[in-house]
Amino acid sequence: MNDNFVNRRVLITGGLGFIGSNLACRLVELGAKVLLVDSLIPEYGGNLFNIAGIEDKVQVNISDVRDEHSMRYLVQKQDYLFNLAGQTSHMDSMQDPYTDLEINCRAQLSILETCRKYNPDIKIVFASTRQIYGKPDYLPVDEKHLLRPVDVNGINKMAGEWYHILYNNVYGLRACALRLTNTYGPRMRIKDARQTFLGVWIRLLVEKSPFEVWGGEQLRDFTFVDDAVDALLLAASYEKANGQIFNLGGEQVFTLKEVADLMLEVAGAGEYSIHKFPFDRKRIDIGDYYADARLIESTLGWQVKVPLPEGLSRTLAFYRQNLTHYL
DSSP states (O other): GGGGGGEEEEETTTSSSSSHHHHHHHHHHHTTEEEEEEOOOTTSSSOOOGGGTTTTEEEEEOOOTEEEEHHHHHHTTEEEEHHHHHHOOOOHHHHHHHHHHHIIHHHHHHHHHHHHHHTTOOEEEEEEEEEGGGGGGOOOOOOSSOOOOOSSSHHHHHHHHHHHHHHHHHOOOEEEEEEEEEEEEETOSSSSSOHHHHHHHHHHTTTTTEEEESSOOOOOEEEEEHHHHHHHHHHHHHHHGGOOEEOOSSSEEEEHHHHHHHHHHOOOOOOOEEEEHHHHHHTTTTOOOOOHHHHHHHHHHOOOOOOOOHHHHHHHHHHHGGGGGGG
C-alpha cells in the first residue's frame, strides 16, 4: 500500500479539517503530492494550525466545495480524491437544513459530475457516517442494516454516499465509502460539539473544568484518527474496494460513563456530572450504537491498532501542548 502514493497527486477536500489534516500528514510521509482544499468557514473544522510542520510540503487552496468552477480546475490531473469536506453538526443541520443540503448533498453530486467530465480516471474515497443508520434494530450494526436517518444531516450524508456508489456503478468512476463512527484524536474540533462530544470533554478536562455526561448508559465504539487514516488509504489502494461501503468501528464497546471514567483515569484528574439529555438533542439521539467492521477487516485487511486508553492519552497530550490553537 505504501508505494501506491509515491509521487501521486492527491486531493483532499476538507483538507485543513480534523481527519483531512491527519491524512495529509501521513500522505506527505508516503511521498505523495498533496493538495488540500478547505473553505475555512469558522463553523466547520478547518484550522491552518492542523498542518503545522508540513505547510511547506503541501499545497493549500482556500475554496468551497460548493464552487463548481474551482472544483473543476482542482480535480484535474489528480490520481486520488479523498472527499472529506462536509457539514458534521447534527444540530446545525436541523436549524439550517438548506446549508446542510448544499454541502453534504448537492456539492457531492457536483464533485462527481466534475470528476466524470474532467478526470474520469481518478479514485475517490468518500467519508460517510454511521449516523445514516439511525436507531439500530440490532447490534453490532453491519452494512446490511436498514438506513433510517434521524436528522437532516444523516439524510444528506446518505444521499452523498449513494451518489458516489451510483457513479461507480453506472459511470465506472471508481468510488467507495467509509461509514465513520466517533472518530477522535489530535486536530479535532474541541471548541464545541459540532464534530464530536469527546472534543468538548477533552477541552474542559485540559482546562481543569467539569464536563457533563448526558445519559451515560449509551453504548458507543470509537475510532482513533490514525486507524481511520489507515482505512482511507486501504480503500484508495485496492480496486476491490470500488463500489463498496465499509463500516469502521472500535476494538471495544463502552458506555459513555465508562468513557468519562477512563478519561479521568488517563488525565490523572478531573470531574464530571451526569445529566438528562437536553430535549432538542434527545429527539435525534440514536441510542446505543456500535459497528460490525468485519467486512473491511476481511476485504482490505484493516484492523484497529490504537485502543481507546492509548488514543485518549495521545489526544490529551496533544491538546495540553496546543490548546490555544483550538479555542
